[in-house]
Amino acid sequence: MKKLTLLATLALAASTPALADNYFGGSIGSGLTLHYQSDLDATSAIRYGLNLSALGFNFNTLSLGGGVDYLANISGQNLGGLNPYYGFGLDAGVALGGTTGVSVYPHVLGGLSYNVTAPLGVFAELNAGPSIAIGGSGTGIGFGYGARIGLNYRLP
Template sequence: MKKIFLGLTTLALAAASTASAATYIGGSIGSGLTVHYQSDLDAASAVRYGLNLSFVGLSSSGLTLGGGVDYLNSISGQNYGGLSPYYGFGLDAGVGLGSVTSIVLYPHVLGGLKYNVSDPLSVFAEVNAGPAIGFATAGGNSGAGVSFGYGGRIGLNYRLP
């Protein structure tokens, strides 16, 4: 009897811990057109993986691919008329392969507001800023540069069942 109770307790705890971690799919516009997958780490934090569609392409000049990852954390206890503030940090990267080979890295901090429209649907708006670090080579010549980057986006999240 104790073994059955212990097994059921373990199963219930495992189900409870995975049930609290919600996953989302969504997209945003602003500093690029992005689709993303987001997973809650706990009740206050999440990680978001995005693919920047405005940087993805295949043309006569080569292949380009861009994406990023962001860590998001809610500001606990704060809610302004349904708007929930959050902050975080992330890293975006873009790669261009072709007549010019380039890599751009964009480590950044971000802040935003989320609003739950209905049970599975929420919208968000956020801004980000940080250094943009680029490396490029073309025809034997290479170069590097650092500038200050910033951006913003508005987006939509849909919670998966």
């Protein structure tokens, strides 16, 4: 049985494409974010972010925010080195203490990226979607939007 499992693992590894590129970066705009991005294939990626502007200690309240975005290149488009992309994501935040609540922000996004040098790239993007907050003072639903510019550094 162990030999069969080993053979299956080796066959799967041989048929899997080479490891995708991974990036570390940050952005400013609608918040200050640090993120880790990993290519899923040649035209799509997933990005995990920690929203540092939501990370705060306010005497009686601790807040923390983060998000995940799926990004896909618009195929066949390259505008003088600018690469357009689109995607969707979900940001969430929680506050505990004097103010207690949870917020979620499902959104769509669009942006442009540009590779400055081999390991360094820049991007600008817009996002929009419903903003939902649930807390001790009630529930609120509104429309949210944001913009940001950022850097990606490809990890070796």
